[in-house]
Amino acid sequence: MKAVQKKALLAATVLALSLDTAATAQAQIRVTEVAPWGSSASNPAIPYATDWFELTNFGxxxxxxSGWKMDDSSNGSAKVSLVGISTIKAGESVIFTETAASASFLxxxxxxxxxxGLQIGTYTGSGVGLSQSGDAVNIYNASNVLQANVVFGASDATSxxxxxxxxxxxxxxxxxxxxxxxxxxxxxxANHAIEIGSPGSIAAVPEPESYVLALAALGLFGVMARKRQQR
Structure with a gap:
């Protein structure tokens, strides 16, 4: 087989593998921010008076x-519904507050x-609440399969x-x-400078597919470079 044909075959193989891997990468929901002090902070109190967390679609x-739920460190025994948001777009970050307070929050x-377009939903329900002394956020899909989880220790108690x-x-x-x-x-x-966070947005993070394609390209270039050196 001629060198040119080998290169073409190699490139096609690498591309096919990278595209196949990318195709299997589904939308990934992650818990990207948590504020467990919103409902209990004092001196001064938080205006919207509710805890909240942020979900981001990394896919x-x-x-x-729809039908998704959350739980705290009860780890599934006290799940409550995520209400008010039906879809998270690729790359989008959304907010869920423990009680309805979207106008005050914004x-x-x-x-x-x-x-x-910033979406704000709620997760109100008995048996669930984020503790300042340490807790967790667990996210389950409609089939009650765990999709995302973070655990955190004691949070801020003062401004x-x-x-x-x-x-x-x-x-x-x-x-x-x-x-x-x-x-x-x-x-x-903006209107309560003692709160620090980034609700609704995070720094740009490359999607999984980007890593796959980048690694495939590097691998291809490396093989081609070695082929040239062997001539």
Whole structure:
């Protein structure tokens, strides 16, 4: 087989493998931010008076979350429904508050400049609540299969109140990083500057498919370079 034909075959093989891997990568929902102090912070109190967390779709396609549920460290024994949001678009971050407070939440964090289209849902229900002394967020699909989980320790008890930042999308793990202004899109709330977080947005993180294609390209270039050296 001629060298040119070998290169073409190699390129086609690598591309096919990378596309096959990319095709199997489904939309991935991750818990990317948690504020367990919203309902209990004092001196001064949080205006919207509710805990909240953020979900982000790290995949390349929209995903329906109809029928999805959440639980805290009860780990599935006290699941409650996620209400008010039916679909999370690829790359989108959405907010779920423990009680309905969307208008106050938006005003507190963004003033008159709330992001267009930011979705805010709720997860109200008996037996579920995020504790400042340490807790967890578990996300289940409509079939009650665990999709995302983070555990966190004691959170802020005094101002400035910093959310737990999981912008990199760690899953099934303990998160400890607190939001810092200017890092991963975090900022001080427009009308309550002692709150620090990035509700509804995170720093850009490459999708899984991007890693696959990048690695495939590097592998192809490496093989071709070796072929040239062997001539």
């Amino acid at each position: 390349s396609s929209d995903i329906s979350i 005003s507190t964090w963004f003033g008159a400049n709330a992001p267009a 400035p109140y910093q959310t737990f930042d999981n912008a990199i999308g760690l899953n099934n793990t303990t998160i400890t990083q607190l939001s810092v202004v200017g890092v991963n899109g975090a900022f001080a709330a």
